[in-house]
Amino acid sequence: xxxxxxxxxxxxxxxxxxxxxxxxxxxxxxxxxxxxxxxxxxxxxxxxxxxxxxxxxxxxxxxxxxxxxxxxxxxxxxxxxxxxxxxxxxxxxxxxxxxxxxxxxxxxxxxxxxxxxxxxxxxxxxxxxxxxxxxxxxxxxxxxxxxxxxxxxxxxxxxxxxxxxxxxxxxxxxxxxxxxxxxxxxxxxxxxxxxxxxxxxxxxxxxxxxxxxxxxxxx
Amino acid sequence: xxxxxxxxxxxxxxxxxxxxxxxxxxxxxxxxxxxxxxxxxxxxxxxxxxxxxxxxxxxxxxxxxxxxxxxxxxxxxxxxxxxxxxxxxxxxxxxxxxxxxxxxxxxxxxxxxxxxxxxxxxxxxxxxxxxxxxxxxxxxxxxxxxxxxxxxxxxxxxxxxxxxxxxxxxxxxxxxxxxxxxxxxxxxxxxxxxxxxxxxxxxxxxxx
Numbered sequence: 436x437x438x439x440x441x442x443x444x445x446x447x448x449x450x451x452x453x454x455x456x457x458x459x460x461x462x463x464x465x466x467x468x469x470x471x472x473x474x475x476x477x478x479x480x481x482x483x484x485x486x487x488x489x490x491x492x493x494x495x496x497x498x499x500x501x502x503x504x505x506x507x508x509x510x511x512x513x514x515x516x517x518x519x520x521x522x523x524x525x526x527x528x529x530x531x532x533x534x535x536x537x538x539x540x541x542x543x544x545x546x547x548x549x550x551x552x553x554x555x556x557x558x559x560x561x562x563x564x565x566x567x568x569x570x571x572x573x574x575x576x577x578x579x580x581x582x583x584x585x586x587x588x589x590x591x592x593x594x595x596x597x598x599x600x601x602x603x604x605x606x607x608x609x610x611x612x613x614x615x616x617x618x619x620x621x622x623x624x625x626x627x628x629x630x631x632x633x634x635x636x637x638x639x640x641x642x643x644x645x646x647x648x649x650x651x652x653x654x
Numbered sequence: 655x656x657x658x659x660x661x662x663x664x665x666x667x668x669x670x671x672x673x674x675x676x677x678x679x680x681x682x683x684x685x686x687x688x689x690x691x692x693x694x695x696x697x698x699x700x701x702x703x704x705x706x707x708x709x710x711x712x713x714x715x716x717x718x719x720x721x722x723x724x725x726x727x728x729x730x731x732x733x734x735x736x737x738x739x740x741x742x743x744x745x746x747x748x749x750x751x752x753x754x755x756x757x758x759x760x761x762x763x764x765x766x767x768x769x770x771x772x773x774x775x776x777x778x779x780x781x782x783x784x785x786x787x788x789x790x791x792x793x794x795x796x797x798x799x800x801x802x803x804x805x806x807x808x809x810x811x812x813x814x815x816x817x818x819x820x821x822x823x824x825x826x827x828x829x830x831x832x833x834x835x836x837x838x839x840x841x842x843x844x845x846x847x848x849x850x851x852x853x854x855x856x857x858x859x860x861x862x
Contacts, residue, residue: 443764443815445788451800452785453847457778459702464673467680469701469776470694478688483819487766503767503782505672512679521682529678535686542689547696554743557819585817587764589791601747601820621818632792639810642791645818 436488437579439495443589444632465504472511478538481514483555484611488583489513559618561603566648567622571597574654575624575646583611586650590642593630594654598643599623606647619647706775709740710823711844713773715837717750718828728752731823735773745772745821751814752825753851758809759824760797760851762790763816770821774846781850791815801852824851831858 460466476486490510491498501509515521518536525532542550567573575590585607601621609617628640683689713735717724727734731748735741748770751759763769764787769777780786789797794811798804805811814822826848832840842861847853 440765442784442787443790444792445784447785447788449785451780451783451789451797451852453780453801453852454778459706459776460698461779462673464676466698466702467676467694470697471676471680471683471689473697474689474693475683491766499784503779508672508676508679520688521679521686525682526675526678529681531682531685535688538688541687542693544690544692544696547693547700550743551697551700552742554741554746555819556746558747585765587815587817589764601818604818607818621820623814623820637793637795637811639807640794640813641810642813642815644815645820647818 436492436581436583437588438491438493439498440491441588443587468504468508468511472507474542475511475515477540477542477550479514479518479520480539481518482610484583484605484607485514485613486510487607488611492583557605558602559605559616561618561620565600565620565622567597567600567620567651567653569597569600572654573597573624573651575644576650576652578650580608582608584608584650586646587644589631590624590626590644590646593626595624595626595630595643597622598625601645604647606649608647608649619649621645621647622651624651701771701776705772707773707844707846707849708841709738709775710770710773710846710849711841712738712837713740713750713823714825714844714849715841717825718840719837724825727825735823740772742772744768745770747820748773748823749820750823750825751812753827755827756808756810758805758811758851759822760790760794760811760813761816761822761824762787762813764788764791765817768816768819768821770823773823774849778846797852801847803854824849826855829855829857 490506520536522533572594574594575586575592577592578586599622601623603618604621605616606619609615623643624646625641625643628636629638631642684691717727727750731750735748753759767777767782769781791813794813795805816822829843843855845853845855848855
């Protein structure tokens with residue numbers, strides 16, 4: 436989806452503003468929103484690509500007006516509402532009004548360390564050889580799917596080179612839609628700055644993205 | 655309290671509204687038996703006090719002092735970093751990229767905020783901000799100027815956009831004047847920003 440989240444190369448004039456001695460969280464609600472998001476994935480049963488799409492698939496004004504954890508919160512609410520785990524009236528009232536939906540598992544305090552240590556590896560056994568080898572010249576396809584994708588706009592249509600073959604990984608475009616993991620070969624693809632940004636580019640700049648095979652074609 | 659709040663006074667009322675909503679949400683989810691508040695506390699405690707850039711600093715200092723470890727780290731970072739006990743969520747597939755006198759690496763996630771949690775903890779606000787996510791892939795030298803340093807024009811700059819589940823860690827150049835230093839002392843020179851590529855390690859005179 437071509438959303439406001441896809442920010443690479445957008446001409447923001449603002450400086451990057453590092454904050455000295457920045458705390459991990461800036462308010463108590465950020466702590467709770469962060470933890471609720473991590474904890475709810477277990478009873479909710481959604482995957483990381485569904486979470487990302489729930490955060491990103493919103494009007495640009497909405498996306499850009501929210502702080503980072505406000506976006507997380509909005510994404511979490513959407514995932515839960517879609518599955519009938521909560522109702523808007525319940526959040527507004529601050530209390531449960533309907534019976535809970537049966538859920539397979541919940542996160543216990545004792546289970547936190549194991550859940551974090553396990554993480555969510557995305558590499559899968561390959562069922563076919565990779566189409567591209569290191570050094571191959573490729574073009575990032577010009578695609579504008581209305582659904583979730585991880586091919587940023589700023590590389591689409593541009594020619595790059597395969598630098599690393601990273602294994603076969605869960606394909607977010609499919610996984611976010613609940614259509615299965617559909618693993619594909621993943622590559623680090625490098626682009627020269629002038630290829631992406633034209634003659635005004637820094638001549639000594641190289642940018643890479645990690646791109647799945649369906650995003651690429653021979654150049 | 656925090657500098658962030660002072661910088662954005664206009665957000666104050668919106669934050670209060672958000673705060674009430676998060677409280678309401680936690681009440682509902684707890685009442686329904688979906689979450690256990692003690693598990694939430696454990697998650698917060700993990701990332702506020704146990705997982706952070708000191709982990710990554712240990713990895714870097716080990717690579718600076720142990721050539722065989724450096725080799726393993728650059729060849730396959732996930733098992734090399736697991737040797738020191740760091741692994742898991744948002745660090746399932748790790749890659750370390752090494753700075754040299756001719757090459758400077760910088761990490762970004764233009765699409766969201768992907769960041770190597772097991773070695774750096776949760777990302778700072780600037781890393782998740784629109785200016786960083788937009789500018790890093792187009793004008794990384796400008797980003798470095800925002801951080802107060804200038805890279806020589808002859809240095810190649812390489813930006814890694816974390817668009818998949820691979821998480822990157824920069825292995826910065828070891829500062830000169832540190833011959834014979836212990837791993838522990840070297841780790842004190844390693845800053846979070848030097849492992850993202852928006853900073854350099856401290857110089858020996860900067861630590862007591």
